[in-house]
Amino acid sequence: MITLEHISMEYTAGQPILKDISLSLERGSFHFLTGASGAGKSTLLSLLSLQGKATHGKFHMFGENVTQMKREELPRLRRRIGIVLQDYRLLEHLTVLENVSLPLKVMGESDEKIMPKALELLEWIGLSEHQNAKPATLSGGQKQRTAIARAVITKPDILLADEPTGNLDSELAQRFMYLFEALNQTGTTVLIASHDEHLISLFNYPILRLKNGFLTKQLSSVDNFSPLGDESVLKNNML
């Protein structure tokens, strides 16, 4: 699904942030990406979400060679990726409901199909009462939840999330992890960047760790698998 071969990335010539990174994310896999603040997690996600460019190396996604792709070909691939960025990037002139519905609208789905999904998702993330609110009136956590809903509503082939629970309390963070698991179980390849070692330790997924620009892989943080609780039960329309 995603293959990186000897990728390096730099913002300033001669000062690589990512060094010689090789990585393969299989279809339907679930990984955490961790590392200290400044380690390059967001930089790697910018590459994977087709926003940043590698300095060296090869990058394949969906079986296509992204390294050699023209700029105008990228949106076609981007539509298959759900992205939660650290700064949310909500559209300020749209309501919460419109922001969450937008990816399906862009794909040409009818309102009759979109509305049940969007409304159920809003209920699940606890924002039904704010469906007509504009992002400017929301708290950081509410914006984050809206951004997550927008990223998952299409059931993307790949979900890339940059510190998606950074603004949520630990209970809510776990609840959203269950949402990502449910999405993964429908076939989505998931990569969650987080520096929250505690949250990561609650789940039995392989961990990609960035340090000094290099990437290492650990099979999982713990052996005790955390089973899905009642909270993970999602209703029919949502995913």
Ligand SMILES: Nc1ncnc2c1ncn2[C@@H]1O[C@H](COP(=O)(O)OP(=O)(O)O)[C@@H](O)[C@H]1O
């Ligand atoms: N747009 C940018 N221009 C220049 N340097 C950047 C830019 N974005 C990030 N960096 C630098 O790259 C390094 C990695 O940053 P980042 O990928 O945001 O790390 P993380 O997400 O792990 O905290 C940091 O030293 C940061 O200052």
Ligand SMILES: [Mg+2]
């Ligand atoms: Mg970051």
